[in-house]
Amino acid sequence: MKFKPTLLAVALALACGVSAAKTLRVANQGDAQSMDPHSLNESMQLSFTGNVYEPLVARDKTLGLTPGLATSWKQTSPTVWRFELRRNVSFHDGTPFTADDVVFSFKRAAGDGSDMRGYTNSIKEVRKLDAHTVEIETTSPFPILPDVITLVYMMSKKWCEENKAETPVDRRKGIENAASFRANGTGPFRLRERQPNQRTVLVRNGNYWGKVDGNVTEVVFTPIGNDATRVAALLSGEVDVMEPVPLQDVDRIKANPALKVMQGPELRTIFLGMDQRRDELQFSNVKGKNPFKDVRVRRAFYQAIDIETIKTRVMRGAATPTALMVAPGIKGFTPDLNKRPAYDPEGARKLLAEAGYPNGFEVGMNCPNDRYVNDGAICQAVAANLARIGVKVNLQTETKGTYFPKILRRDTSFYLLGWTPGTYDSHNPLSALMATPNDKGQGQFNLGWYSNARVDELTQLVQAETDPAKRNAMIAEAFKIHQDEVGHIPLHQQALAWAMKANIDVVQLADNFMPFKYITVK
Known part of the structure; x- marks a missing residue:
């Protein structure tokens, strides 16, 4: 929908109680892949669409x-669980x-x-009691249900x-519909313009039911994949937040009095996954069998990775190596298990030989280059590490x-992924990453099909x-089994780094979400 700028500015000023519209220009290394809030369970995607759509x-x-x-639940x-719904709320179309x-x-x-089935797979039924009351029945007792549904947008x-x-939108099959490019939520911002991979514009919803702490009335979001170009856009004043x-640019930006870094x-935990299901590894020179089905091979890969060099050289110290699939701060984190095997290339070679691969083998590896901090460089370092034990990584x-469409189809043998539990609870990675996949959404992101x-x-x-004590003991037991079997290879938790003009105040959340309603332009 198009608006006349002069009328929009007047409407926003009156509705928001500000003397003039405040435009915020935001740059990110990648774009939101769709405006459909159920299409991709990725934090950047959910962060952006969470400004337009809302959960219960x-x-x-x-x-x-x-x-x-x-407004309440019990x-x-x-x-x-019974939920009382907020009254007098309208979608952006009224x-x-x-x-x-x-x-x-x-x-x-x-x-x-849907890419959000991992958040709904424990739900048996959602039923309407009246216009403003619903009940959610789960398949078994589920005390953390309110935590689980915070990313299920209405x-x-x-x-x-009406819009079919x-x-x-199914990212695996490349199927699009109206929700890919248009949006109609209840949130504090509404979609005005969508040009995928170029520019997306949000404007303040003047009929928003809730409080907006910031003063931003328009957001112009631009994906800039090249690091140097993105920094140059900030330094030149073309963008306000990136x-x-x-x-490598953190110190330079910090030294600029007109800018600041948070x-x-x-x-988020960055980790490697391996295809453990196929009888023949799909992208490999090994025929007739799958090396990753052998725990000795998986353990060899783990021991071959020089995590300290990745931390110091690739991540410039902005990473915390981990042996777990969850970060400190996630409920159920088990410090006693957070001990990585020693970096041991010779030991890794011996394990490969014991498994029947004394000369190593070839394997394809998939990696994004615009999703996580230095993701492409991390994968290059892993490939170099594995070359030392005779494994040629393509x-x-x-x-x-x-x-994402490729790996979500499980069209991969070896891949890098990052995961932030949307519930901030260890049940989430257990259910989404480690449990055996089923048709209800369990194990939806267990892309290598680890199973125990x-x-x-x-x-x-x-x-x-x-x-709590029994629950934590169960979590620890599950983590220990997964760790012993090398279900995945955890690497590190990356550090957040946002940069902005000195006159901008933001709230930086540990899940890397950026709610525009909290941002103030002074």
Whole structure:
């Protein structure tokens, strides 16, 4: 929808109580892949669309739970949660928000093509009690359900039906619909312009139901993949905020009095995954079998990675090596298990020989080059490490726009991925990354198909357990099994680095989400 700028500025000024519209120009190394909030479970995507769409239960500035489109919630039985919906809320097209939209949105998020099924796979039914009350029944007791649904955004049933967008955009198949390029949420910003991979413009929703702490009335978002170009845009004043800051440029930007850098720990873990399901490895010179089915091969890869050199040279110290798939700060983090095997190329060679590969082998590796901090360089370092033990890595780095559809189809043998548990609880990576994949959404991002029956059992037990000590013991047991079997190879937690003009105040969250409603331009 197009607006006349003069009328828009007047409307925004009146609605927002500001004397003039404040435009914020934001640059990121990659673009949001779609405006469909159910199409890709990626934090950058969900961060951006979370300015337009909203969940029932939201997160505040400390990542604590806060009312969103539900004003309250309670358990009425061990498997039933009742949510009272916020009244007098409208979608951007003026359609009232009701329980029908909630039932529809959860069904859509759980349907074919959705990338959010990992957040809905424990839900048995969502039912409407009246126009402003819904119940969510789970398959078993699920005490952390409110934490789990904070990234399930509500869509308008009427709008989706009218625009033939009843099902999500399927990134695996390249299927698009109206929700790819248009949006109709309840959030503080509405979509005005969408040019994929070039420019996306949001404007303040003058009829927003909630409080907006910042004064931004227009956001111009531009993906700039080249690090030097992105920094140059900030230095020249073409953009106001950018992330991530290339590690080699942090000190230079800090030294500029007109700019500032915000750094902090991130809850994301960067890790490697391996195809452990196919009987013959898809992208390899090994025929008739799959080396990754042998734990000795997986352990050899782990021991061959010089994580300290990756930390110091590739990440310039802005990384914390880890042996776990979760970061400190995630509920269930187990410090006693956070011990990596020693870097041991000779030991790795011996393990490969024992497994029947004394001369190593070839394997394809997939890696994004515009999603995580220095992701392409990390993969190059891993490939160089593995070359020392006789493994030739045929590395393919590419933009996340083509990378994610490929690996989400499991069309990969060896890959790099990052994961921030959207629930800030260890059950999330257990269910999404480590549990055996099924057709309900469990293991949806277990792309190498690691499988252990006891881990599956523990995942279900952790979901229902309310005693913290028992629950943490179950999490630790599952993590230990996964660690011993080298289900994945964790690398590190990367550090956040955002840069901005000195007159801009932002709230930096450890999940790397950037809510524009918290930003102030002075």
